[in-house]
Amino acid sequence: MTHEIxxxxxxxxxxxxxxxxxxxxxxxxxxxxxxxxCRAYLDExxxxxxxxxxxxxxxxxxLCKVSVSQDQLSQLQINLMKSHACGVGERVPNEIVRxxxxxxxxxxxxxxxxxxxxxxxxxxDFFNEGVCPIVYxxxxxxxxxxxxxxxxxxxxxxxxxxxxxxxxxxxxxxxLALKGWKPIQLASKEGLALLNGTQNMGAFAVWALLHAQxxxxxxxxxxxxxxxxxxxxxxxxxxxxxxxxxHKGQIETAAHIxxxxxxxxxxxxxxxxxxxxxxxxxxxxxxxxxxxxxRYVKSVIDTEINSATDNPTVCPDEDLIISxxxxxxxxxxxxxxxxxxxxxxxxxxxxxxxxRLVSGTRDLPDFLVANPGLxxxxxxxQYAAASVVSLNKSLAMPSSTDSIPSxxxxxxxxxxxxxxxxxxxxxxxxxxxxxxxxxxxxxxxLEFRRPLKxxxxxxxxxxxxxxxxxxxxxxxxxxxxxxxxxQFLRQ
Numbered sequence: 001m002t003h004e005i006x007x008x009x010x011x012x013x014x015x016x017x018x019x020x021x022x023x024x025x026x027x028x029x030x031x032x033x034x035x036x037x038c039r040a041y042l043d044e045x046x047x048x049x050x051x052x053x054x055x056x057x058x059x060x061x062x063l064c065k066v067s068v069s070q071d072q073l074s075q076l077q078i079n080l081m082k083s084h085a086c087g088v089g090e091r092v093p094n095e096i097v098r099x100x101x102x103x104x105x106x107x108x109x110x111x112x113x114x115x116x117x118x119x120x121x122x123x124x125d126f127f128n129e130g131v132c133p134i135v136y137x138x139x140x141x142x143x144x145x146x147x148x149x150x151x152x153x154x155x156x157x158x159x160x161x162x163x164x165x166x167x168x169x170x171x172x173x174x175x176l177a178l179k180g181w182k183p184i185q186l187a188s189k190e191g192l193a194l195l196n197g198t199q200n201m202g203a204f205a206v207w208a209l210l211h212a213q214x215x216x217x218x219x220x221x222x223x224x225x226x227x228x229x230x231x232x233x234x235x236x237x238x239x240x241x242x243x244x245x246x247h248k249g250q251i252e253t254a255a256h257i258x259x260x261x262x263x264x265x266x267x268x269x270x271x272x273x274x275x276x277x278x279x280x281x282x283x284x285x286x287x288x289x290x291x292x293x294x295r296y297v298k299s300v301i302d303t304e305i306n307s308a309t310d311n312p313t314v315c316p317d318e319d320l321i322i323s324x325x326x327x328x329x330x331x332x333x334x335x336x337x338x339x340x341x342x343x344x345x346x347x348x349x350x351x352x353x354x355x356r357l358v359s360g361t362r363d364l365p366d367f368l369v370a371n372p373g374l375x376x377x378x379x380x381x382q383y384a385a386a387s388v389v390s391l392n393k394s395l396a397m398p399s400s401t402d403s404i405p406s407x408x409x410x411x412x413x414x415x416x417x418x419x420x421x422x423x424x425x426x427x428x429x430x431x432x433x434x435x436x437x438x439x440x441x442x443x444x445x446l447e448f449r450r451p452l453k454x455x456x457x458x459x460x461x462x463x464x465x466x467x468x469x470x471x472x473x474x475x476x477x478x479x480x481x482x483x484x485x486x487q488f489l490r491q
Contacts, residue, residue, distance in 0.1 A: 004028045005109045005124075010306055012298060016210045019098055024128045027109060027120065034111025035120055039187075041316040042114040046073075046188055053312065053321050056114075056189045077191030078158060084151035084195055085161065087136025092149065092200075094132040094164060096425075099203035100153055101127045103305050104194070112308040112315060113193040119184050122157050131175055134162040135200070141406060142329030142417025145309060146200030149418070154194040159183040189314075196310035196327045204421035205301045205336055211428045212294050212343055215435060216287065218489055219346050220253060221461055222439045223283050224260040226353040227267075227276075228454040229445035231362045234258070234267045236281045249288030249295070257283060264455035273362070279352035286349050293342035297335040304332050329417030333400035336420040340427045344389075344396040347427075347434040351385040354438050357445045358382050368444045370473040378441055381478060385437045388430045395423045395430070436485035440469060447471055464488075 003018050006028035017023070027035075046056060056073075092100075105123050108115045126133070133156050139148030155161025156172030163175045176183060226232075235241075237254045261267050275281065312323040358378050360366035369377030399419040405412040443465050446454060453459055468484045 002026055005031050005105055007031070007034075007110070010106055012206050012209055012302060012305070015099060015102060015206050015305070018102060019095060025102065025105060025124045027124065031109040031111075032117060035109060035115060035117050038111040038114055038314050038316055039116050042189060042314055042321070043187075045321060056192075056312070056321070073188040074186055077186035077188070080191040080195060081151050081155055081158065081186075082160065084147045085155055087139040087148050087152050089136050089138035092135040092137055096203045096207050097132045097135055097153070098127060099206055100135070100149070100199045101133075103199040103202050103206070104150070104153070104197065106305065107197055107199065107308050107310070108193065110308045112313050113310050114189040114314045115193045116184075116187055116190060119157065119186070119190055119194070122181065122184055123154075125179070125181065126156070126163075129179065130165065131156070131179075132164045133172075134164060134169065137422050138418075140200055140418035141404070141411070141414040142198070142201055142333055142419070142421075143327070143406070143411050143414030144311070145196040145198055145327035145329070146418055147195050149200040150195045150197060153200075154191075157184045157194075158186065189312075192312075193310045198304060198309045198327065198329050198332060198417070201329050201332055201336070201417045201421045202301065202305050204425055205297070205332055205339075206305065208336070208339060208421075208424045208428050209294065209298050209301060211432070212290075212339060215343070215346065215428070215431055215489075216290055216294060218435055218439075219287055219290070219350065220256045220283070221260060221458070222350070222435055222442060223280070223287065223353060224257050225442040225446060225454065225458050225461065226357060226438060227257075227280050227283075228261075228264060228458060229364070229442050229449060230276070230280060230353070230356055231266065231269075231271065231273075231449070232276045232280045233271055233273075234261060236276070237261070237284060242284060247285075247288055247292060249291030250284045251288070252291055253288040254284040260457045261455050262457070264458070265452045266449055266454050269452065277352070277356060279349050279356065283349070286345060290342045290346050293338055297339045300332060300335045329415035330400070333415040333417030333420045334398075336417065336424045337396075337398035337400050340420070340424045341396045341398075343424075343427050343431045344392040347385075347389050347392050347431040350431075350434045350438045351382070351389045354382050354385050354434075354441050357441045364445055364448055368441065368448070368472075370471070375475045377472070377475070378444060381437050381441060381482070384482070385434045388434050392427050392430045392434075395427050399423060432489060433482075433486060436489055437482060439465060439489070440482060440485045443469065444472060 001023040003023045133153045135149045135152040140146040159173040161172045237258045242251045242254045309326045311327050358367045367377035367379040369375045399416040402416050403413050469481050
């Protein structure tokens with residue numbers, strides 16, 4: 001499978017497909033022409049303009065007043081990459097690094113950045129050959145783009161930094177030698193084009209959205225299984241209820257759950273209770289709001305990954321080289337914080353359903369113990385979920401409301417979008433864990449309703465789950481089952 005980098009709109013789903021299927025990248029003829037034209041224009045302007053151009057013939061940030069001579073422009077770019085590689089903490093997962101490379105190539109391909117063609121093509125070589133630069137999670141303010149992580153991403157282009165290749169860590173120089181590639185000779189502005197930009201934040205956001213959509217769908221299915229196991233009522237999912245408060249996600253969720261319940265014996269049996277707790281009754285309102293949040297965040301990130309976000313912006317058609325602020329992460333920092341809050345709520349309501357299932361009400365045994373007495377059953381699964389949910393609540397506190405000025409106050413308001421991205425990444429994984437624990441409990445609880453059955457859709461999920469996680473009759477070591485439940489949600 002080959003994906004052609006072009007001016008054609010790049011969707012978030014397409015990014016997921018490229019990564020999942022191991023597609024190869026190549027530049028379209030039009031993209032090659034745009035890149036070459038922009039570079040030629042920039043070279044001509046440097047040769048003819050007596051006026052210093054920020055980041056091209058000057059220093060960076062607050063050093064913008066310092067001019068650099070023609071014979072030092074290449075060294076200026078190398079020095080920029082070296083000095084900005086200040087990453088700390090854990091490594092960015094390779095999957096997200098690959099998205100970073102893809103998004104950086106896409107951004108450079110528009111022909112507003114001034115990169116040379118061979119530089120962009122070497123990034124494509126890295127992607128196609130499975131060379132993953134080692135990038136660290138911490139260090140970016142999400143302000144002048146993702147300077148620190150993008151420095152680590154691009155150091156190997158010039159034989160510096162480190163990469164992972166074929167499961168081994170090696171230096172940038174070693175991978176170039178192994179592949180027979182010469183180090184890229186950076187021209188003026190190229191270092192800035194590579195390091196400016198929001199591709200680190202954007203890659204985390206794309207990854208999170210792809211998983212958020214999956215988890216949102218699972219939340220409906222798992223919540224429906226829990227509803228059935230808890231002997232819940234169907235009335236709260238009646239369409240007429242939601243048409244009088246017509247939020248799109250709310251209507252979608254109610255319809256989805258109603259569809260999942262079709263053919264259920266359990267939902268049709270007479271109920272002695274007249275009302276369910278909010279965690280069941282309000283799934284359309286809560287799950288639906290998450291859907292609407294995902295939809296909004298997706299629209300913002302979709303725009304971002306189809307944009308040129310470095311600085312200065314080179315506009316050959318307008319004969320302009322403009323130093324502005326397209327690198328600033330604010331447009332995506334706030335939405336990433338919003339998505340983290342939404343997913344945290346998805347985990348929050350899931351944990352409340354877990355609690356109800358183990359609480360010994362509605363004819364379910366205490367802690368879903370099949371053989372009571374010596375066995376504690378599922379008591380501590382709720383503890384584990386509560387612990388993760390509590391952590392999510394801390395992580396959901398917004399990063400984007402903070403700012404610490406940098407660069408001698410030249411960069412006096414920063415987005416902290418990279419921190420929002422890191423926290424969002426953690427919230428996604430935590431939400432997946434809580435939903436997996438709910439599925440573990442819901443499948444156990446459903447079996448206490450036999451011989452009555454749920455709908456064919458829910459029974460199919462239950463049967464598939466039972467192929468990897470058994471019914472627990474007597475106390476067992478639980479963490480392997482929870483891990484299998486997590487993996488089940490990823491299949």
